[in-house]
Amino acid sequence: MSEPVLRVLHLAANRWWTGSADPIIQLVSGLRARGHHARLAVTPGDRFEAKAREVGLPLVDDVRLRPRVAPIDLVRDVARLRALVAAEAIEVVHAHHSHDHWLALLVRPRRADGGRAVVARTFHNVRSVHRSLAARPLYRRTAAFFAVSRQIEARCREAGIPAERVWWIPGAADPRFRAAGDGQAIRAEFGLGHAPVVVSVARFAANRRHDLLLAGFGRLLDKLPDARLLLVGKGERRGRLEQLVAELGLDKRVIFTGYRDRDLPQVLAAADCFALMAAGSDESCRAALEAMAAARPVVARRVGALPETVLDGKTGRLIDDERPESVAAALIEILGDPVRARAMGEAGRRRAASEFSPERSVTIVEDVYRGIVRA
Secondary structure, three states, X not given: OOOOOOEEEEEEOOOXXXXXXXXXXXXXXXXXXXXXXXXXXXXXXXXXXXXHHHOXXXXXXXXXXXXXXXXXXXXXHHHHHHHHHHHOXXXXXXXXXXXXXXXXXXOOOOOOOOOOOEEEEEEOOHHHOOOOOOHHHHHHOOXXXXXXXXXXXXXXXXXXXXXXXXXXXXXXXXXXXXXXOOOHHHHHHOOOOOOOEEEEEOOOOHHHOHHHHHHHHHHHOOOOOOOEEEEEOOOOOHHHHHHHHHHOOOOOOEEEEEOOOOOHHHHHHOOOEEEEOOOOOOOOOHHHHHHHHOOOOEEEEOOOOHHHHOOEOOOEEXXXXXOHHHHHHHHHHHHOOHHHHHHHHHHHHHHHHHHOOHHHHHHHHHHHHHHHHHO
């Protein structure tokens, strides 16, 4: 006998195509592919909404989901979502950010049998797990918590959340990165020739530690003077990073590619190594998973989910400190041995396919939903 269809509403007070956006879309899409009734509400007016519509997700209209809005907008959101939860017999309201979490508790009208929809929450980064007194009643009324890294899972226990209500879910790499190609078009675009190439994909923000990567890459050039570094992304710190590149004398070795979307698999395919020095707003570190899926060895610091993602010495190298010398040594170890680098990349591809597939994450969440709905 088949399991009954689950009826789930996801709330994501986020308008940007960054951090939690892609994992949320993958999760909702995966649930729908399994026949479940899954809806998504996002902050309208930007690329998150556009991307969700592009893949055919049914978004909830007439909501704002903005944490810093006038009270009248919050009242309207509550009324709209309460009506939807009642009309569509929603069983689980799954929140992804703090604003969503409080909202989720307000939009569960009591059913005829006296019950309400249950609340679930994903913590996408450590700082979203609060240990304040104000958070305790919120956490007590939440049936399940999902942590995208072991570090977040540990923080949940420190915040007083019972271990039996916390589940670790692995990050997921989009399958399109498994067919990344040979990267020759990207090498031709940037005139890379046969140079050893390091690629890093991260928003140009203060906490992403591009400065550490640049300092390490500068030291790498002492051993591999033809190497190139492609910095992929956009953000408010780009100007400062361009200035830093000039100050370090790396103008001819570091390339700002701009934001890449549809051809990102080809950009990764042009790399001999991928590097990531810090986690972003979603600590599953999706960029590293995508590089692994594209069969590229990863050099990364032990932050976010990277310690449980990258197998040190097998699919890449993990760095324990913040010294440029350590970054340079890890990069040289991989770039200086192409045969080993390819073996690491292939091991990473296999690991991404088996341990970090979207299907695995959806299965974990689906099983948890069934358990809390029954309870």
